[in-house]
Amino acid sequence: MAVVDYQAPQSIEDAIGILQKTDIKSKVMAGGTDLIIQTKSQTADPVRVVDLKHIDGMMSYTLDDGGMSLGPAMSCAEFTTLDDVKAVYPGLSESAYLIGSTQVQGRASIGGNLCNASPAADTIPALIANGAQCVIEGNNGERVVAVEDFVTGVAQNCMASDELLKRISMPRPAPGTSDAYLRFIPRTEMDIAVAGAGVSVTLDSSGKCTAARVAIGAVAVTALLVREAAEALIGTAVDEQALDAAAAAASAAAKPITDRRGTAEYRTHVVGVLVKRAAKIAAERARGVK
Amino acid sequence: MSEAKKFNFIGQRTIRPDGHDKVTGKANYAADLSLPGMIWGKILRSPHAHAKILKLDTSRAEAMSGVMSVATFDDLPSVSNEAIQSGEGAIDSLDLGRNVLARDKVLYHGHAIAAIAAKTVAIAEKALELIDVEYEVLTPVLDLHAAMKADAPLLHEDMFTQGYPEQPEKPSNIAARHELKMGDVEAGFAEADVIVERDFVTPTVHQGYIEPHACTVSYNTEGQSMVWCSTQGHFDVRASTAKLLAMPLGNLKVIASEIGGGFGGKTTVYLEPIALILSRKSGRPVKMMMDRDEVFRASGPASAARLTVKVGGKKDGTITAMQTSIAYEAGAFKGSPAMIGGMTAFTPYNCPNVYCETFDVVVNKPKVAAYRAPGAPQAEFGAEMAVSELAEKLGIDPVDLRLQNAAKEGTQTVYGPKLKAVGLVECLEAAKNSPHYKTELKEGEGRGIASGFWFNIGGQSSVTINMNPDGTGTIVEGSPDIGGSRASMQMMASEELGIPLNDLKPIIGDTESIPYNQSTGGSRTTFATGMAVIEAAQDVVHQLKERAASLWNVTPDQVEWRDGSAINTAGEGQMTCAEICAKCEKTGGQISGTGNVNARGAGPSFAVHVCDTKVDMETGKVDVIRYTAIQDAGKAIHPSYVEGQFQGGAAQGIGWALNEEYVYNDDGVMENAGFLDYRIPLASDLPMIDTIIVEVPNNFHPYGVRGVGESGIIPPLAAVGYSVGDAIGANVSELPCSPPRVLKLIQEKG
Numbered sequence A: 001m002a003v004v005d006y007q008a009p010q011s012i013e014d015a016i017g018i019l020q021k022t023d024i025k026s027k028v029m030a031g032g033t034d035l036i037i038q039t040k041s042q043t044a045d046p047v048r049v050v051d052l053k054h055i056d057g058m059m060s061y062t063l064d065d066g067g068m069s070l071g072p073a074m075s076c077a078e079f080t081t082l083d084d085v086k087a088v089y090p091g092l093s094e095s096a097y098l099i100g101s102t103q104v105q106g107r108a109s110i111g112g113n114l115c116n117a118s119p120a121a122d123t124i125p126a127l128i129a130n131g132a133q134c135v136i137e138g139n140n141g142e143r144v145v146a147v148e149d150f151v152t153g154v155a156q157n158c159m160a161s162d163e164l165l166k167r168i169s170m171p172r173p174a175p176g177t178s179d180a181y182l183r184f185i186p187r188t189e190m191d192i193a194v195a196g197a198g199v200s201v202t203l204d205s206s207g208k209c210t211a212a213r214v215a216i217g218a219v220a221v222t223a224l225l226v227r228e229a230a231e232a233l234i235g236t237a238v239d240e241q242a243l244d245a246a247a248a249a250a251s252a253a254a255k256p257i258t259d260r261r262g263t264a265e266y267r268t269h270v271v272g273v274l275v276k277r278a279a280k281i282a283a284e285r286a287r288g289v290k
Numbered sequence B: 001m002s003e004a005k006k007f008n009f010i011g012q013r014t015i016r017p018d019g020h021d022k023v024t025g026k027a028n029y030a031a032d033l034s035l036p037g038m039i040w041g042k043i044l045r046s047p048h049a050h051a052k053i054l055k056l057d058t059s060r061a062e063a064m065s066g067v068m069s070v071a072t073f074d075d076l077p078s079v080s081n082e083a084i085q086s087g088e089g090a091i092d093s094l095d096l097g098r099n100v101l102a103r104d105k106v107l108y109h110g111h112a113i114a115a116i117a118a119k120t121v122a123i124a125e126k127a128l129e130l131i132d133v134e135y136e137v138l139t140p141v142l143d144l145h146a147a148m149k150a151d152a153p154l155l156h157e158d159m160f161t162q163g164y165p166e167q168p169e170k171p172s173n174i175a176a177r178h179e180l181k182m183g184d185v186e187a188g189f190a191e192a193d194v195i196v197e198r199d200f201v202t203p204t205v206h207q208g209y210i211e212p213h214a215c216t217v218s219y220n221t222e223g224q225s226m227v228w229c230s231t232q233g234h235f236d237v238r239a240s241t242a243k244l245l246a247m248p249l250g251n252l253k254v255i256a257s258e259i260g261g262g263f264g265g266k267t268t269v270y271l272e273p274i275a276l277i278l279s280r281k282s283g284r285p286v287k288m289m290m291d292r293d294e295v296f297r298a299s300g301p302a303s304a305a306r307l308t309v310k311v312g313g314k315k316d317g318t319i320t321a322m323q324t325s326i327a328y329e330a331g332a333f334k335g336s337p338a339m340i341g342g343m344t345a346f347t348p349y350n351c352p353n354v355y356c357e358t359f360d361v362v363v364n365k366p367k368v369a370a371y372r373a374p375g376a377p378q379a380e381f382g383a384e385m386a387v388s389e390l391a392e393k394l395g396i397d398p399v400d401l402r403l404q405n406a407a408k409e410g411t412q413t414v415y416g417p418k419l420k421a422v423g424l425v426e427c428l429e430a431a432k433n434s435p436h437y438k439t440e441l442k443e444g445e446g447r448g449i450a451s452g453f454w455f456n457i458g459g460q461s462s463v464t465i466n467m468n469p470d471g472t473g474t475i476v477e478g479s480p481d482i483g484g485s486r487a488s489m490q491m492m493a494s495e496e497l498g499i500p501l502n503d504l505k506p507i508i509g510d511t512e513s514i515p516y517n518q519s520t521g522g523s524r525t526t527f528a529t530g531m532a533v534i535e536a537a538q539d540v541v542h543q544l545k546e547r548a549a550s551l552w553n554v555t556p557d558q559v560e561w562r563d564g565s566a567i568n569t570a571g572e573g574q575m576t577c578a579e580i581c582a583k584c585e586k587t588g589g590q591i592s593g594t595g596n597v598n599a600r601g602a603g604p605s606f607a608v609h610v611c612d613t614k615v616d617m618e619t620g621k622v623d624v625i626r627y628t629a630i631q632d633a634g635k636a637i638h639p640s641y642v643e644g645q646f647q648g649g650a651a652q653g654i655g656w657a658l659n660e661e662y663v664y665n666d667d668g669v670m671e672n673a674g675f676l677d678y679r680i681p682l683a684s685d686l687p688m689i690d691t692i693i694v695e696v697p698n699n700f701h702p703y704g705v706r707g708v709g710e711s712g713i714i715p716p717l718a719a720v721g722y723s724v725g726d727a728i729g730a731n732v733s734e735l736p737c738s739p740p741r742v743l744k745l746i747q748e749k750g
């Protein structure tokens, strides 16, 4: 790609107007940590970059009794300092904290991570575990799609070329709910997930699991919501036996490939380990947030 | 000798003279030079790992507007099979030429075929697409097993295995076979109560220097041509490039830029000859830079290896016999350090019965280059793993077993000489007494110990110290500084001259400012170039004394040199270096001292490392939790940079042991040609690497110095490998100990 034009619209309407132009291809940009690297690829197709960061609401958030509404272009660096968010969605905050490095997080956004739709994207399983919804705006108005349905393939999402992601919304978790996200990399940082797992659990006052969501990443073309794994936890005290069953369900749901980052066999195994460990952490946290 | 000598500067932790420019971004590296009228060179690389070039037509590219010149193998004046000195060994100039630009065959994915120079990078890249190449794709030979099979596809139809009494009848991918032996291993094994025999495998790894190869060159038909590049040895770049282009040495000036890491990998040429051809044909200066992908695919990694090791010992701890068969991948052209593997494998041991058989094998991968102690880490990995296992089976502490059998002064080596004074015993004792070794392991942790031996080299170095009229001086050396050596040169010169460090500025002269210097490699710089510095400084002192004598009208032997001043012992009077230099005009002109040495007696440096790991039993991930590197420096000129060498070697060795490896697909295409997926350790992956400097003086150096740059990369492979095996309760035989491989070992053990 060759960037030949840069636009920084002030409103969603203006942005969509620009996206509708057909002279050359337009690419939406949040932090640009994926996009700028992609523009350096070999092909010389001209592109216009449409920067979303000047649009009201793109970089801010609200959190109230109804849940969170997140501007998709807010930097992970800012997002991970939000203590109120961390208290309610600690796993999501952790997933954003894992992206790249301090420097990368200064630019990288959760919306960009989601729209870029890498199978290994770290925030996507955490978003799915929290039941997050994508609020999409386009020429024909607004529509809302669950995150697990938003991503449709490797680097593919369900938006048309003149649509964009306006908000990410998440319900306020029921009392006794918490979440966790873990990924596996062979090093400590600056690596891409070999497997990832986001888990949210709700415990009642007796410590019994009444609701759960389990999502796994980097083990299929898209992040997967694994209902069987959640069912293995629901109705239990999230004990070792339940954790093992959830792990087995996650491994069974995984459809990984073998590549330079890990073998299919290894990923299948490790995603189960991550689900088990993330569920354990989420449950411990849930016990603390009565 | 060093113990007797009291030093003023040596042994201090001074501020390095190149540090300020480097941290403020002022230092100029390979890609930092641009010249008026300069154009850009780009390389067309092979999309196949093994193929015949049936047709190579550059005419469409040449016709493109903005293209200034094109280079192919045919532009190299008939190169012959003569050996040229390059880096840490002699290399065949025909092979070098064919590696720089493929002739009739491409031998690895990424092999350079042709190059284009154009007014912009974009034009050059576009023009590469217009080069027409027809290939006959051949089956790639991708590992030692495949390459050594009797019916393996051949890389070179004319290559017959060297090293047998008679030339074999059929050509082979085995370039050479060597044997090293002493004593009688059969008898030795017959005496043993316990024998350990195992196979080991190590992967292809890259040095991982952060600065990619780059150069800016200017060819001058009438006068002198110039190459500016990042190299460990600009005199060797001159020799190789001049040879390939059939130029007299004096017609080519090579300037060494600052260097962003080399570790042995920058001891040969890739871009320089191509850039000079492109410059010659266009009449313009040419700049070329590799990107990281090209560095991985086309510069020299270290050999992948397979070895079988057998060691035997008696119940009382005597090692009775040691034997190995070693095969190393050379990449596309012969010349792996397999024999060095045989020479180093068992040298830490005083064992009378040793046998090593080594094979140098070509495969369809990039031609290997030197990497820190080239050839030693792979072989010593197998040897040290086997010795540690022997200790365990004999029920003897692994340090004690090594102490009992340690090589020392007088020990016969398998490669010929007897060892002079060495510090292995002292390193082992330091290991044993270290806080680390005394720390008890917790449940789930493992420990590995390993020794490492490296010869070190001396060789030719030349230094001039030019004194200025104000009494300051410039140390002109010819050894590119890759590890802080300028600081050590400055300290050694100050020590002799007795003047402040900052009065002496060390610089790296280009190939015409100073006579020939061997490259910075073989851990030779502080030792050999240091000797030349000392000699040059003593020459300056001698002249300063003469000048003072003439001013005082006494004989030079009546003048003493003390703390930077001449003292008149025949009468009254004292003159500082600055005062004498200020009067040079009256006493015969300016002063410069020279030291041209061919240093003998490089003392080997032994290292001993202790590594503790903890393994996540569910994922196979290894965490290094404690690490101590102990090594003999002879005399540490600058302790911080000695420690830096220990730590750097350890970090690279840990990377080799844990996660680094070239991943190839079945077509011979490397799949992880970038730092995201070629996983070198990050700072956060490693604990503090504790260091202990052992000083057993090398009597062949005036201060007792031994080189320390290489031995430190040898022990980590087995120290980490054995530690992982200890933690999981299984035998590690293959590196790297990446999570999937370790998990498999855990699962197999059940």
Ligand SMILES: Cc1cc2nc3c(=O)[nH]c(=O)nc-3n(C[C@H](O)[C@H](O)[C@H](O)COP(=O)(O)OP(=O)(O)OC[C@H]3O[C@@H](n4cnc5c(N)ncnc54)[C@H](O)[C@@H]3O)c2cc1C
Residues within 6 Å of the ligand: A027, A028, A029, A030, A031, A032, A033, A034, A035, A036, A037, A052, A072, A073, A098, A099, A100, A101, A104, A107, A108, A109, A110, A111, A112, A113, A114, A115, A116, A120, A121, A122, A123, A163, A164, A165, A166, A190, A191, A192, A193
């Ligand atoms: C060194 C490095 C390390 C990294 N490490 C990680 C890691 O550990 N884990 C990980 O998951 N990722 C990692 N990444 C990838 C990247 O940083 C993340 O995916 C990041 O979250 C992307 O956010 P961004 O704001 O920079 O996206 P951008 O690059 O701006 O956009 C990404 C894509 O999404 C589209 N897009 C962005 N916002 C919108 C919107 N509102 N509506 C419609 N389309 C939109 C863009 O058009 C583009 O296609 C790394 C990247 C780098 C360079």
